[in-house]
Amino acid sequence: MPHEVHAVVAAKQGAPVELRTILVPDPGPGEALVAVQACGVCHTDLHYRDGAINDEFPFLLGHEAAGIVEAVGPGVTDLAPGDFVVLAWRAPCGTCRSCRRGRPWYCFDSRNATQPMTLAGGTSRTKSGGGTPLTPALGIGAFAEKTLVAAGQAVKVDPAARPEAAGLIGCGVMAGYGAAVHTGQVGSGDTVAVIGCGGVGNAAIAGASIAGARRVIAVDIDERKLDGATRFGATHTVNSRRTDPVEAVRELTGGHGADVVIDAVGRPETYRQAFYMRDLAGTLVQVGVPAPDMTIELPLIDLFGRGGALKSSWYGDSLPSRDFPVLIDRHLGGRLDLDGFVTERITLDEVESAFEKMHRGEVLRSVVVL
CATH class of the missing domain: 3.40.50.720 (NAD(P)-binding Rossmann-like Domain)
Structure with a gap:
């Protein structure tokens, strides 16, 4: 049964983002459903909105996120409901020529969820019953109450870290x-x-x-x-x-x-x-x-x-499964000040305003807290 949630969508190039209702499927093989707790507003999201990445509108924005695993699909053995995770936009496949040569941080076939998240309603229907398919930013799409990712994108970290700080290692801090x-x-x-x-x-x-x-x-x-x-x-x-x-x-x-x-x-x-x-x-x-x-x-x-x-x-030549837990441990040990990157905490309907502040150089990171 698809999950009906609120999310931030860029429907047209350069147009202000919209808060829409979307449908998120239950996880299929190799996938994980994550309840998003916090997601940073990154320049890359603005690039997607402005069509500077590609023209595969509509986009489901947001990718610098932390949350709780709600469900996993068949074949997933290293995640379980209740795990606290940071989402990564690189999930090495293990089989491409770079992975086989021992360089998974350059993986040329990084994994994402295969099922689409969609706009609720509409005349164009998918097999899951949703409307127009969404393109998730960097394969994540986390300006949403829930998102669907490949299980390898969800990296378990110490739950003692606050979500709004932890999520930032998913992109900008790690890079x-x-x-x-x-x-x-x-x-x-x-x-x-x-x-x-x-x-x-x-x-x-x-x-x-x-x-x-x-x-x-x-x-x-x-x-x-x-x-x-x-x-x-x-x-x-x-x-x-x-x-x-x-x-x-x-x-x-x-x-x-x-x-x-x-x-x-x-x-x-x-x-x-x-x-x-x-x-x-x-x-x-x-x-x-x-x-x-x-x-x-x-x-x-x-x-x-x-x-x-x-x-x-x-992406900082990083291997998320190796590096995310280390950075969280350094943060909790007082060596890496992740809290210092959080300028403000906002809601989903304030993302467009956060883009304007970012453009003016007024913030390091606005962070959506759900």
């Missing part, structure tokens, strides 16, 4: 933290610069600090964000609206540049800054997501002569 720890491989004594001090950038700052970086330099154009970055472990800040950030970082690193530079913005100008902000043989990690039409041009002699590594970080 930023992993960009520093996994992709950038920040080590003890390293110098690190992070460009962009939103949720992902601050998570990268936290990750670098936890990994033992000697100096963590936060770079942004907003003084308020720079002040906030110190809460997560930044030892120095650079306002790139007031000074040349490349020269400022060099001055803070003995004239050399940083060992690891993380671009959490994803624009041509920030990538270029990050490229020249590195020490010789340093590492550049891009975790900020660029628009499809953006390009970058660099002198080939500089690519060769400066050496080092230029890396893209997909």
Whole structure:
């Protein structure tokens, strides 16, 4: 019997989101039904609403979520009703060429639920009795009272963590933290610069600090964000609206540049800054997501002569089943301040307003609490 719940839907490109009634099926083989307790409002949801991801409208938005497993389908053995979980948008298949080579964090066939969630009513009917099928954001769709996911997307964590904090590791925190720890491989004594001090950038700052970086330099154009970055472990800040950030970082690193530079913005100008902000043989990690039409041009002699590594970080090169419980444990142990990312708690009908605040740079994360 499908479950009738309220959810946030982007029906048309660029139009304000709507609170609609949707139908969520009971879980089939390999699936889990999750009662959502909290879900962060991420830039990716805004990209879906604006048609910057694809045009498969209508979208069921929301993906940075934590909740309680209500039911599991046939064949699911590692989850049970009552488990507290964080939802991941990467669930390794175990059989693709990347998984077989021992690199499941790059899985090329990540699993999602196979049954569709649908709008309630309407003239177009599915086998489950619902109306128009919805495309869930990042295969999750958690701006809803309940959602259906592949069982591998639901990662059990310590239930002592508050849902509104725990859910944030499902996307932004994991992406930023992993960009520093996994992709950038920040080590003890390293110098690190992070460009962009939103949720992902601050998570990268936290990750670098936890990994033992000697100096963590936060770079942004907003003084308020720079002040906030110190809460997560930044030892120095650079306002790139007031000074040349490349020269400022060099001055803070003995004239050399940083060992690891993380671009959490994803624009041509920030990538270029990050490229020249590195020490010789340093590492550049891009975790900020660029628009499809953006390009970058660099002198080939500089690519060769400066050496080092230029890396893209997909979801922080994370393995959710391994990393989510670790990050929750670090949070509960006082080493990772997940509460610091939560700017405000809102309801489902305030998501559109949260998009506006995010666009104006007023919040790290608005979190829907159900």
